[in-house]
Every structure is written in structure tokens, then in C-alpha cells.
Amino acid sequence: MPEQAAFWVTLFWFTLTYLGLALGRLPGLRTDRAGVALVGAAGMMACGLISFDDAVKAIDFATIALLLGMMIVVAFLRRAGFFARLAGLALGRVQSPKALLAVTMLLSGTLSAILVNDVVCVALTPLVLHLTRRLGLDPRPHLVGLAIASNLGSAATLTGNPQNMIIGGLSGISYLRFAAKLAPPALLGLVIGYVVTLLAYRSVLNTPPHSEATPNASNDRVPDGHRHTALLVKSLLVTLVAVALFFAGLPMSVVAL
Numbered sequence: 021m022p023e024q025a026a027f028w029v030t031l032f033w034f035t036l037t038y039l040g041l042a043l044g045r046l047p048g049l050r051t052d053r054a055g056v057a058l059v060g061a062a063g064m065m066a067c068g069l070i071s072f073d074d075a076v077k078a079i080d081f082a083t084i085a086l087l088l089g090m091m092i093v094v095a096f097l098r099r100a101g102f103f104a105r106l107a108g109l110a111l112g113r114v115q116s117p118k119a120l121l122a123v124t125m126l127l128s129g130t131l132s133a134i135l136v137n138d139v140v141c142v143a144l145t146p147l148v149l150h151l152t153r154r155l156g157l158d159p160r161p162h163l164v165g166l167a168i169a170s171n172l173g174s175a176a177t178l179t180g181n182p183q184n185m186i187i188g189g190l191s192g193i194s195y196l197r198f199a200a201k202l203a204p205p206a207l208l209g210l211v212i213g214y215v216v217t218l219l220a221y222r223s224v225l226n227t228p229p230h231s232e233a234t235p236n237a238s239n240d241r242v243p244d245g246h247r248h249t250a251l252l253v254k255s256l257l258v259t260l261v262a263v264a265l266f267f268a269g270l271p272m273s274v275v276a277l
Contacts, residue, residue, distance in 0.1 A: 021068055033063045082273040083185045087136060089276025090179060093259055094139040100252035107147035117157050117225040122214060124148055125165045129173030129210045133203070134263060137174035137181050141166060161221035168213045176206035178272065188272065195266040 021029070037060030040046045041053050051059065064070050070078075097103065106127060114120045124144075131140045148166055152159040174180030177199050178188035188198060218225060265275045 026069060029067050030064070030069055033060050033067070033069075036060065036063075080186055080189055082189050082271075083182060085273035086179065086185050086276045087182060089262075089273070090136045091139050093255065093262065093276070094135050094143065096251065096255040097135075097259065098143045100248055100255050102252055102255065103143045103147055105252075107144070107151060114151075114155070117155075117161070117227065118218065120151065120155065120157065121162055121165050121217060121225060124151075124162050125169035125210060125214050125217070128166045128169035129206070132170040132173035133176040133180050133206065134259070136179065137170040141170050158221075158224045158227070161217055161224055164221070165214070165217045168217060169210055172206055172209040172213050174206075175209070176203040177266075179266065179276075185272070194269050195272065196269070199267075 036046075037056055040051070040056030040060075044053060045051055046056060061075060065072055065075055114123055128140060128144055131144075144166055145163065148162050149159050152162055171181075174184070178184045178193070178195050184198070187193070188195070262275050266272055
């Protein structure tokens with residue numbers, strides 16, 4: 021294929037794929053984002069723009085393994101009620117919309133630095149909605165704060181997001197060195213993000229709660245019982261050991277698996 025034609029065909033597949041990713045699906049089709057990405061990649065290969073072998077070589081399997089391992093860890097933490105317990109603890113101490121925003125962003129940023137930010141958002145979003153409904157608050161600033169903090173916090177470590185994982189895998193930068201350089205600006209970013217969100221939603225956040233929070237207000241969402249407690253202990257132990265091994269310099273993909 022001539023170079024000029026290859027450019028326009030590549031641009032076509034890129035635009036179509038990006039449109040599908042932005043909309044969540046292609047108009048008239050039921051294909052989700054994962055399907056859209058697969059169709060775009062298949063279209064590139066079908067047009068001869070990239071060979072199958074080169075496409076396979078372009079996949080960073082270490083990053084895929086790391087993502088898989090961390091997502092499994094987070095899934096068991098969620099099943100054991102870890103995130104619900106944290107949310108319940110925060111609800112028992114929150115006294116105002118601004119305090120709830122601060123707690124939400126702190127939890128989101130901290131957890132995203134240790135775990136993968138995408139799954140942290142998935143785990144915390146329903147809990148934030150639950151807390152705001154309990155307090156009779158507008159959930160919008162808290163959901164925006166959750167998203168902002170998850171991105172800012174994830175910049176602190178190599179396991180925070182897939183981009184950092186790829187950077188770490190290709191550069192060979194150690195987990196400890198990366199965290200030492202990026203954690204301080206990530207922390208500063210959290211503070212700035214909180215202030216900006218506070219200013220953007222100042223009218224909403226100045227509204228007092230419609231109902232008072234109680235320490236056990238979200239216990240109906242916390243899994244209880246011996247099995248859940250045992251699962252929580254095991255999940256937390258695995259998470260702590262994994263983070264310690266990350267800092268020790270062991271291969272992250274192997275540790276996560």
C-alpha cells in the first residue's frame with residue numbers, strides 16, 4: 021500500500037476506534053469499548069498496515085500480567101468488604117460536605133497509589149454515592165473529586181495505572197526510585213485538586229447535610245461473618261506482602277500474579 025494511502029487508512033481506523041471508545045460504543049452497534057478496540061486492531065491487520073506477528077509483539081504481556089494480578093487482589097478486597105469498611109469508618113467521622121470531599125479524595129488518592137486507579141474508582145463510586153445519599157448531599161463534587169484524586173494518586177507509583185506500568189517495564193526504573201520521585205508531586209497535586217474542586221463546587225459544598233451521619237450508618241453494606249473476616253485478613257496480607265516485594269525490587273508482574 022502506498023505511504024499516502026496507508027496514512028489515511030490508519031487515520032480512518034484510529035478515528036473510528038477513538039470515537040467508539042469515547043462514546044462507549046459505535047452508533048447502531050452493541051459492541052462495547054473492548055470490542056471496539058479489538059475491531060480497530062483487526063481492521064489495521066486486515067488492511068495490511070501491521071502484521072499479526074508485529075501486533076502480538078506490540079503487546080506488553082508483563083503489564084497485562086501485572087494488571088490482571090492487581091485486579092484480582094482488588095476484587096477479593098472488595099468481596100471481603102475492605103472498601104465498605106473504609107467508607108463506613110469515614111462516614112462515622114465526617115461532619116460536613118467539605119470534610120467528606122477531603123476524605124473521599126484522600127482515600128481515592130492513597131488507594132490508587134497502591135492499587136490500580138481504575139478498579140479503585142469502580143470500588144469506591146457506589147460507596148461514595150451511598151454516603152452522600154445518607155447525608156442528603158449532592159454527589160457530583162464528591163464523584164468528581166474521586167476521579168481527580170484517583171488520577172493524581174496513581175501517578176505516585178508504578179502500580180498506580182497502566183501507563184506507569186509500561187514506563188516501569190520499558191525503562192527498568194525501580195518501584196522505590198519511581199515512588200521517591202513521583203510521590204511528592206502526586207501529594208501536592210492532591211492538595212491542589214482538593215482546592216480546585218472546593219472552589220468549583222463551593223456553592224454545593226457550603227450546603228449543610230440534610231441528615232446526620234452515624235458511625236454504623238453503612239453497616240448494611242459491610243459483609244460480615246467469619247468467612248468474610250478471614251478473607252479480609254488474607255487479602256490485606258497478600259496486598260501488604262505484594263507492596264513490600266514491589267519496593268524490594270522483585271519483578272512486579274510475577275509478584276502481582
